[in-house]
Amino acid sequence: MNRSLRILRQLLSSYLSASLMYRFDFLQSIVSSLLWSGLSFASAILITSQTPGVPGMERSDLLLLSAAYGVIIGTHHWLCSHGFGTMSEIIHKGELEGYLLKPFDTLTLLSLRNIAWGSVFRVLGSIAFLAWLLNFYSIPVTALSVLSFVLLGSASFFLIYSLYSLCCTVLIWHPYLSNIFQLIQNSTGTARYPLDIRRYTPLILVIFYLPFLLVVNIPLRALTGRLSLLEGVYFFIFCIGAFLFSRWFWRRALWSYTGASG
């Protein structure tokens, strides 16, 4: 455990140094990250300007979801997303064996390969905006609900990590399918919509979106005191299950890795 934390600290400081070395690029990544965050809020305002107001799917709900999305998904973008993005090239060029030989878990190393420090500003901005929204809409928050948000938000982080991992593992069999990363990235973008959609649409149409919707909706419900203990426990178990399955799937896929480059 200590060794893993030391490696993580080393990776964080290495990528921070690299980011600061290319200052203009770093500045650009901050601006991009903030712009994408702004898109979430602009989308929420635009779409709710015309859709009928329904409890659970109103502007305030969408704005809160966008802010919570910025915290949870923003953290994932900061630490892992870019690492997953480079996996296709590594696998396609047959460079994976170099990582397999290293004395550290390969998937973790690959996912932490490109820490994007520019996203930290998005996370911090989203935390501030979430706090402001809670105050603006007079939503009571207790220490326990904040703790639940942090706990379930961490579980969500592992769920989203598992979904990325499952998707990128497919690259072992189809290394040329580099845009599969954009597919999971886009799918993650749907997490900022309310889970209440499920109540009014057929399950078959919404089933694909469910894991993504849970990622942000469940921790936010915990924060706003709209989540039962049982729902929270089920979600936690689901996240652990998804994480263990993704690890198994990755190990299973490695049996098929040939090392041949494209």
Add this chain to the structure above:
Amino acid sequence: MSATHTLSRHWQVFQIHVIDVVQFRLRALVWFLLGLINTGIVLLFWWATLRASGSPADAPTLPVITSYYLLMLTMASVIMCHLEEDIAYRDIQKGELYRYLLRPYPYLLKKFHEEIVWRMLSGFWATVMILVLTLVGFQYAVSSDPTTWLLTLVAASLGMLCSFFIKVSIGLASIWLTNIRGLMDIYAILEILFAGFLLPLALFPSPLKEITLLSPLAVQVYFPVQLLMGNLSSPEVLQFFALQFFWVILFFVMAKVLLHKGIRHYTGVSQ
């Protein structure tokens, strides 16, 4: 060189690209799925709000809004070009541009051939989706007038040209900027917000609606879709066509100037 010979040359280049792209048909499917996922969630949100509120009189009806988003998805897969990253990273950053410059074939035309085959393949997956939805009984709210269909074809072709020249200009900007990630992000955000993918532009609040309708983003996909759905009057159709011509010519000139000036600036040294 005779006209037949020129045509045959273009046809041969096109065929080579067809062979190239068909190898990666699954990639085209993934690109199509990206659009489907984004459109799907907005559509589900509309469905949920309209069903929960009992479809108020001032809101669009479910079949109309469903047709709108599905047509936007279909048209976008055929019209919207995605070659800016290829130009910026493969041709300029990796220094592959010199190969094109040495060949006796215009660079922009070669890129257009590549892109048109990708659009056709994406169009194939969109057609599959239309067929499946028609088979399950969904009826698109589209015009039945053949002239409208013909005009839609012209509008879609001009929309594609507009998208192509904009993306070429963005890609070529990397000759000066080196890293165009920020530029691409800004354009992608504007596209999501103001091209009609999030919300029909007619439903935008004023004056945002009027400004957006004049932008090059509106003439690419939104205009052909509105035309096909029969939502535009004759003066509006004429106005949109005039706008399309204006933007196509403007971005064509911009792409040509950027290429001309860029080649002089281009060092050929790759990263």
